[in-house]
Amino acid sequence: MPAAINLDPKNMERVIAFVAEHSEVAALSVAAILQQAGVKNTTTFTKLSELHEAVEANTPDLLIIGAHLDPGIFGFIRDIRHSKLGTNPFLMITTLVEPDQVAAVKKTMQAGTDDIILKPVKEDQLLQRLRRVTVNRQAFVVTSDYLGPDRRAKSRPSSIRRIQVLNTMLEKANGRDIQAEDIKAAVDGSMNDVLHARLDSNSYRLGFVCNIIIEAYRSNNVTPDVKEKILVLVDVLRDAAKTAERINESEMALLCGSLAKDVEAIAERYMTPTERDLKVIQKLTRAVMMVVKPHVPPEQLERETREAAENYLKHQREQFGKSHEIQRTPQDEPVNLVDEAVLEIMPLAKGQTLFKQGDEATAVYIVASGSIAIYREIDGKQVPVARVKKGEFFGEMAIIDGTPRRATAVALEDCTLSLITKDVIEEKMRSADPLIAQIMHTFITSLRHIPETFSPKGRNVRDIATELSVQSGNIARLIESSRVPAITSEGAPYLQRLQALVGDINGLLAQGAQKDPRLSARPSTREIERAEEAAG
Secondary structure, eight states, rough: OOSOOOOOHHHHOOOEEEEOOSSHHHHHHHHHHHHTTTEEEEEEOOHHHHHHHHHHHHHSSSEEEEETTTTTTHHHHHHTTTSSSSTTTTTTTEEOTTTTTTHHHHHHHHTSSSSEESSSHHHHHHHHHHHHHTTTTOOOEEOOSSSSOOOOOOSSOOOOOOOOOOOHHHHTTTTTTHEEEEEEEHHHHHHHHHHHHHHHHHHHHHHHHHHHHHHHHHOHHHHHHHHHHHHHOOOOOOHHHHHHTTTTOHHHHHHHHHHHHHHHHHHHTTTSSSHHHHHHHHHHHHHHHHHSSSSOHHHHHHHHHHHHHHHHHTTTOOOOOOOOOSSSSSOOOOOOOOOOTTEEEEEEOOOOOOETTTTOOOOOEEEEEEEEEEEEEETTTTEEEEOTTOOOEOOOHHHHHHOSSSEEESSSOEEEEEEEEEEHHHHHHSOOOHHHHHHHHHHHHHHHHHHHHHHOOSSSSHHHHHHHHHHHHHHHHHHHOOOOOHHHHHHHHHHHHHHHHHHHHHHHHHTTTSSOOOOOOOOOOHHHHHHHHHHH
């Protein structure tokens, strides 16, 4: 990015600018300043409805808008930023404010404008500010109710991610020929970062709101404000579910949607919560944050959320803004959530056993973060069956057919699980069509034999090598037991080549020549032992 920019009139001819003011004279005055700087493609507006239609049809690079234009101006800017209007949520926005519009300054900042200029607007002032904001544009930050430039003091510590967004004003001012497809690709890339940052923000917001709620119950200071805070949790969870759905984090979407329904019921009995209610609120923060940031140590997450709560109390914020859903494109339909209160959350520490072979089945589990080892005890030995990772589910067979657990499940690392209890599943099965229920039982019976008959799909080089070894052994047995002499004699040389190849691959793996960071489909016995040792 250049250190300075002269707004070369030749380059500025590429820029599309919209100017909107409550009077035509004021709008034309600002447009004249832009045109003198080379921005020939400038359109003026005096009505918000007309500006709305224009942005919908052809999103500009620069929007200069008077705060006095219309009472709906702040929602209009917010809709642009949240991708509900136009094709570029990151267009440059400058808002012109009257000196006595103190409240408008705050609302404009909260809406996500890039710059605020007090009237009357002077030519040198406007061009100087445009140069500065264009070249030194602030990175964007995302919270539940804000998407726009980062205006926090640099000295203020924060875990909120900063995002460098598309700046078509700068691109064109530098003489670059940026096409519509380039803008779309850049917007999509930045929007993906925005949605991930939104999940980060939601997780921290859940943390400090939960801390405040728990402290209120701990100090016996339960007021109607506690109910409002619990409803804030509901709003944040639903927003997190919608955001997760948009970036294909389906397990998190399901978890947050279900928790939202559960927490909403807690709000109705906030004066007399059950022990389970308080546990849900206590576990909620860690569970969601571990899903969003699976590689951050739990102690660090708890410290950051505690600091966020203390910062909130110190600044004595009057209220929480309601979440504003971010859409990928204005054409996207709002996400409809599966928010039935059927899921519960369960943190599971590394090495902790979830259930043992022979135990009664009480729930089905979905891995929201971390990984689980499934193994069987056969003749006193641990035989690994599978590694269950994020987004995968397990434990469903014993629930549906009512048999004891056929294997043991242990956490290979710190995990967060979503679980659906046996009672909920049985209730759903009872309401199902009898034919479908019978098909499900038959289907589960067949599935039970899969681990005994088939190997799990390979996930790394070692898995493939192991499968080759197993299959070469099977081929050898088939050839040796064949009653057709031709197969025995003619197959022997091919078998020798195959066995030599398998031997070479295993030799390379043993020497470490083929390092593969991907985890195997089955955990090793040693991995399971190390996890159990960590649990003490």
